[in-house]
Amino acid sequence: ETGVTQTPRHLVMGMTNKKSLKCEQHLGHNAMYWYKQSAKKPLELMFVYSLEERVENNSVPSRFSPECPNSSHLFLHLHTLQPEDSALYLCASSQDQGISYNEQFFGPGTRLTVL
Amino acid sequence: QKEVEQNSGPLSVPEGAIASLNCTYSDRGSQSFFWYRQYSGKSPELIMFIYSNGDKEDGRFTAQLNKASQYVSLLIRDSQPSDSATYLCAAARGYQKVTFGTGTKLQVIP
Numbered sequence: 001e002t003g004v005t006q007t008p009r010h011l012v013m014g015m016t017n018k019k020s021l022k023c024e025q026h027l028g029h030n031a032m033y034w035y036k037q038s039a040k041k042p043l044e045l046m047f048v049y050s051l052e053e054r055v056e057n058n059s060v061p062s063r064f065s066p067e068c069p070n071s072s073h074l075f076l077h078l079h080t081l082q083p084e085d086s087a088l089y090l091c092a093s094s095q096d097q098g099i100s101y102n103e104q105f106f107g108p109g110t111r112l113t114v115l
Numbered sequence: 116q117k118e119v120e121q122n123s124g125p126l127s128v129p130e131g132a133i134a135s136l137n138c139t140y141s142d143r144g145s146q147s148f149f150w151y152r153q154y155s156g157k158s159p160e161l162i163m164f165i166y167s168n169g170d171k172e173d174g175r176f177t178a179q180l181n182k183a184s185q186y187v188s189l190l191i192r193d194s195q196p197s198d199s200a201t202y203l204c205a206a207a208r209g210y211q212k213v214t215f216g217t218g219t220k221l222q223v224i225p
Contacts, residue, residue, distance in 0.1 A: 056211035106158035
């Protein structure tokens with residue numbers, strides 16, 4: 001595997017379910033990110049992790065819970081989601097922290113549908 | 116007012132022509148600017164980044180930045196059908212702030 005991978009690629013869940021999205025980067029990067037991309041809306045940065053520490057949480061509802069056990073893996077735990085949370089969730093990584101100074105590499109995304 | 120504004124398009128250009136994509140931003144503290152290409156159903160891919168006023172060229176792509184006017188553009192020379200995609204403009208500040216536009220859909224007509 002190369003680059004940034006995400007699993008699952010598609011996920012359908014009910015509002016009472018609990019599920020997790022997984023991201024893995026094989027680039028030796030130190031920073032990882034979660035983004036949300038909804039139809040007709042700009043890409044939104046949700047969380048930033050640098051060296052496994054969360055450094056940014058952009059007012060994301062608590063029903064989204066990130067976890068970064070090591071610099072290669074990032075999870076997004078989901079519970080009691082709403083239909084408006086249906087979107088493409090993208091993971092990205094960069095060599096170092098600092099969005100202004102580092103190229104981000106995106107994974108293929110997980111297409112989430114909440115029923 | 117949107118923080119990063121782009122015309123949603125579609126912008127249609129004939130093959131071989133120059134495609135000009137524009138973006139304005141509202142945060143004067145923005146330091147770096149990025150152009151991503153996103154094919155339908157795929158993830159964004161970085162095309163260009165620029166942080167100094169003026170032009171930056173890379174192959175068929177030229178990014179232009181005018182901080183006084185808060186304006187960024189991307190020119191694609193000799194446009195090819197494979198350039199047909201949505202182009203996202205992003206403005207970044209500091210370590211954790213980045214704002215994306217909604218993207219401009221480009222169609223290159225063979």
